[in-house]
Amino acid sequence: MSNINEDTVARIARLARLKLEPEQLAPMATELTSILDWVEQLGEVDTDGIEPMASPVDAKLVWRDDAVSDGNIQDKVLKNAPRREYGFFAVPKVIE
Amino acid sequence: MELPPNISGYRIAGATGDFEVVIGMEVHAQVTSKSKLFSGAATEFGAEPNAQVSLVDAAMPGMLPTINRECVRQAVRTGLALGAEINRFSVFDRKNYFYADLPQGYQISQFKHPVVGEGTIVIDLGEGKHKDVGVERIHLEQDAGKSMHDQHPDLTFVDLNRSGVALMEIVSKPHLNSPDEAGAYLTKLRTILRYIGSCDGNMEQGSMRADVNVSVRREGEPLGTRCEIKNVNSIRFVRQAIEVEARRQIDVIEAGGSVDQETRLFDPVKGETRSMRSKEEAHDYRYFPDPDLLPLEFDDGFIDAARDSLPELPDDKRARLVSTLGLSDYNASVLVAEKESADYFEALLAALADRGADTSKLAQKAANWVIGDLFGALNKAGKSITETPVGVDAGAQLLMLIDEGTISGRIAKDVFEIMFETGDSPAKIVEEKGLKQVSDTGEIEAIIDQVIAENPGQLAQYRDGKTKLQGFFVGQVMKATGGKANPAMVNQLLKPKLDG
Structure with missing residues (x-):
């Protein structure tokens, strides 16, 4: 049985930059706990001696050769930026 | 953890006794490649901001990473050059954190299964002394973009040109015990990387940066709590950072406090390290295998070809x-x-x-x-x-x-x-x-005769037993010939004449 408490919800919300109101924490904790419980049913399957599976199909990682084939699209890259200056993304100051 | 003997003899004297320093390094070395680890954008230094960025590097929705063969090959070559075990099976994971110059919200890295395992770097400590320093692992990962905080009063400018460039993170064991050893380690690693061409080793341009883990302890005591000094970008600064950080930790301990495990920043201008508290919370990286990428696998043929391509080390x-x-x-x-x-x-x-x-x-x-x-x-x-x-x-x-x-x-x-x-x-x-050496015996003899004739006093002293004066005569002959006389010949011809 998993048990996600309100502190854990608050912490992972913060790490994911999600704003949760205090009254949302308890329902979220309940929901997350039940999701994890549901997934944990998989623990009943005996997987001794079975290699972890990386893909449901027999696929291999595709490699590419080292060649410049992309880039030089500064306009496209910056198109959705709320603010741009001199070709840079301009964001609120984030300094240590 | 079993550490090799501390042969450095380096100790820092505290008020209550001597301390030894234990250092481990994480070096980020930019892989030499034309294009990025997972995209076809260029890696060249010094381009217009955001010109070398693909939609993959900008983390636009739906974009998929594709591994660059050359980057894998260079990581394997680097592992082989350090005598390290090469893992034919490794996995890319997501390391999750938020920062303005990390558009994905995670860095693709390798956590549980790195491409290269344990190896060794032999460092040179002068006077023919060497020390084996263990390498824990090398993994491949993406670089982040670059933030510039000093261009505008209330904005940070972000350039994603570096975003997605391939890095090798080369992690040492805590086998270093002095600033000198740490410097020698970086120097040697840089030399090896430059020999095999897997990284240009250019620290000014940021192609090689070091995170330095420092702890102190009294001799015989268990390892102390370490602090990680982030992103030190020169060998000189690494040495300075270790010195001031070790001293700081000793002061904390001797004042009855305890060292907090934390990330710190070295300020070379003030000559101090300071806490980067805001990064602490981000240390919960929630690694998990990147579902966009299958495991990285290659065969012995790939490793053999990489080995065959290595120059003499x-x-x-x-x-x-x-x-x-x-x-x-x-x-x-x-x-x-x-x-x-x-x-x-x-x-x-x-x-x-x-x-x-x-x-x-x-x-x-x-x-x-x-x-x-x-x-x-x-x-x-x-x-x-x-x-x-x-x-x-x-x-x-x-x-x-x-x-x-x-x-x-x-x-x-x-x-x-x-x-x-x-x-x-x-x-x-x-x-x-007209600088040809004069080896004509007749010419040299004539000059010798002239020099002897001009210096009767010295000749007399020579003949009275001050034979050291032969040097004086040689000097005069060389001077008279503008240094062109063959010195061996001058000596040979001079002595009989002086002896009379």
């Missing part, structure tokens, strides 16, 4: 220069420290051999010339060996002129100076300035 080269060419250990070490220096020296030997010289005889002289005259002049001019105005052929010609007795070693230094200034060939300079 610096330690092997040094050993060969000593054993087959008879160079001193010091000279050999200096020559192999930079690949370009070693290349110059070996090309010089080849050019000498082309001219029919016996290189086993000339090797030590050639090494002395490269290290003494050439490096000296380059240093003075602030040039690197690749910018030398005196090329391999010109150098070989000069050495041959000395070896054949056409010019003396003394004159050779003057000729070299002119070569360095003008780029002229030594033969031309010798011809134009």
Whole structure:
């Protein structure tokens, strides 16, 4: 049985930059706990001696050769930026 | 954890006794490749902001990463050069954190299964002393973008050109015990990377950066709590950062406090480290396998091809220069420290051999010339060996002129100076300035007779037993010939005349 408490919800919300109101924490904790419980049913399957599976199909990682084939699209890259200056993304100051 | 013996003898004296320092390094080395680890955007330094960014690097929705073969090959070559185990199966994970210059919200890295396992770097501590430093692992990962905080009063400017560039993170074991050892480790690692060409080692441009883990303890005590000093970008700063951080930790301990495990930043201007508290919370990286990427797998053939592509490594080269060419250990070490220096020296030997010289005889002289005259002049001019105005052929010609007795070693230094200034060939300079060594016995004898006649006082003293004065006469003869007389011949002809 998993048990996600309100502190854990608050912490992972913060790490994911999600704003949760205090009254949302308890329902979220309940929901997350039940999701994890549901997934944990998989623990009943005996997987001794079975290699972890990386893909449901027999696929291999595709490699590419080292060649410049992309880039030089500064306009496209910056198109959705709320603010741009001199070709840079301009964001609120984030300094240590 | 079992650590190798601390042979450094380096201790920091506290008020209550001596402390030893334990250091481990995480070096981020930019992989030499034309394009990024997972996209086809260029990696070249110094481009317009955000010009070398693909939609993959900008983390636009739906974009998928595709691994760059060359980056994998270079990581494997690096592992092989460090005698490390190569993992034919490794996994890319997502390391999650938020920062303005990380558009994905995670860095693709390798956590549980890195591509390279344990290896060793032999560091040189001077006076022929060496130490084996363990390497824990090397993994491949993406670089983040670059934030500039000083361009605008209330904005940070973000350039994603570096975003997605391939890095190797080379993690050492905590086997280093002094600033010198840490410096030697970085120096040696940089040399190896540059030899094999997997990283250009350019620390000013950020191609190599080090995170330094420092802890202190009294001898015999268990390991202390470590602090990680982030992103130190020169060997000098690494040494300084270790010194001030170790001192800070000792002060904390001796004041009865305890060291907090945390990330710190080294400020070279103030000469201090300070806490980066805001990064602490982000340390919960919630790694998990990247579902966009299947495991990284390759066969023995791939590893063998990588091994076959390795050049002679610096330690092997040094050993060969000593054993087959008879160079001193010091000279050999200096020559192999930079690949370009070693290349110059070996090309010089080849050019000498082309001219029919016996290189086993000339090797030590050639090494002395490269290290003494050439490096000296380059240093003075602030040039690197690749910018030398005196090329391999010109150098070989000069050495041959000395070896054949056409010019003396003394004159050779003057000729070299002119070569360095003008780029002229030594033969031309010798011809134009009339610097040919005088080996005509008749000519030299005449000058000796003249010098003796001009210095009757010294002659009398010599004949009274002050035979040391032979040096004076040799000097006068050399002076009279403008340094061109063959010194061996002068000595040979002078003595009987002085003895009368």
